[in-house]
Amino acid sequence: MRLKRLTAWCVALCLSAGLCACTLTGRRTLVLGIYAGSPWLVHESAAYQQIDEAIARFEAAHPTVDVVYESGIRMNDYRQWLNDSVVMGTVPDVFMVPDDLFGQYASLGVLKNLDPYLRQDDDCAEADFFPAAAQSGKYLYSQYALPFMMNPRLMFVNVTLLKEAGLQVPESGWTPEEFVALCQGLTKDRNQDGTADQYGVVDYGWLDLAEAYGLDLFSDDGRDVKLADSDVRRVTELYRSLMAFTGNEAERDMLMEAGRVAFAPMSYAEFVTYNPWPWKVKKYTGFEWICVNLPQVPDRKIRFTGDSIVMAMSATTRQEELAWDLMKEFCSGWQTQTQILENSQGMCALQTGARHLDSFLESSGVSGDTIRSIMNQEGTRVRFARYESAREQLASQMEKVAASQEDLDLALVETEDSIRSYLRS
Structure with missing residues (x-):
């Protein structure tokens, strides 16, 4: 697999160069904002493997697009990295948003409203996600992010x-x-x-x-x-x-x-x-x-009172359709979400079949019914800035x-x- 992890100056160059420079070679670049390791301060054994595999699936479906990201940003530093990118105008096309920054970013216009994309896309709908997961990406009553990983x-x-x-x-x-x-x-x-x-x-x-x-x-x-x-x-x-x-x-x-x-x-x-x-x-x-x-x-x-990691699109991206497709690969792609369930310390955001979830949790000390009841909680969490x-x-x-x-x-x-x-x- 081609190396996706870039140094900070390479990512900044991609962000500042924008779409026009990328199209000179017939290729386009999407910049992804991610962190390394678990966001919940527990051991994480496969920091980038799932990310790289999801990128590989996206690039196979989009042969002229390269997805790049800066590696090595720990969760404790990621918030500052994102804040700096907002100030400098170098917000990634697609990026993960911690809970405590979501309302602030949505209110400041950093995130693109995703309601039009959900209305027009037959392959991705709010009902595809657990209700609690879908709520985690809402600001007031609109969807400003797709849920990526949950922590009930x-x-x-x-x-x-x-x-x-x-x-x-x-x-x-x-x-x-x-x-x-x-x-x-x-x-x-x-x-x-x-x-x-x-x-x-x-x-x-x-x-x-x-x-x-x-x-x-x-x-x-x-x-x-x-x-x-x-x-x-x-x-x-x-x-x-x-x-x-x-x-x-x-x-x-x-x-x-x-x-x-x-x-x-x-x-x-x-x-x-x-x-x-x-x-x-x-x-x-x-x-x-x-x-x-x-x-x-x-x-x-x-x-739902647990934590979530959502994925958002920059309000200033010039490649909205590609960014939307990349978000779907991470958040509503069956393979990616199944890997989250089976290979990470997070709970998938996408609705999974009862048999699949029960099989994974069998003899684990918590039942599939317990997890489903939490993820299906529909009490509205109307978030503001x-x-x-x-x-x-x-x-x-x-x-x-x-x-x-x-x-x-x-x-x-x-x-x-x-x-x-x-x-x-």
């Missing part, structure tokens, strides 16, 4: 601790109230020194509980927030109770490895990496554990409210005013 959130369950306590392992459909009750029963002072040393849960925050209730806190335009609500009050009261059964977040890994915590949110990427199957990376091996759905209130529209940062601000302030003894109604009013001011600043 699961709940790690220490089965051994539950069996020792004579408690039933939770299944799909367990409620937040049932979750809190289990955490209470599993929090113990095992060495009798007056301090708990086994906990019900670790790393589960106020925002997790709010999502379990399907709360829609922000207005669609991103200028308002609603906290003066009975469900918000209920969530905060329940979370105050849960805090007594929660381990120190800074000790998450230690508590999990020592088998001294019953529950912990765990990303799909972490699950497939540290589960003995299929990656054989030894961790959490001294006890029996599985992953299940996060608890949630029944009959509510629950939003400051969506991610607003969620972080809200989570931080509500954690403080829950931890304080301040009058709850007054605290909610003050927090609502504070977040609203942030949104409108």
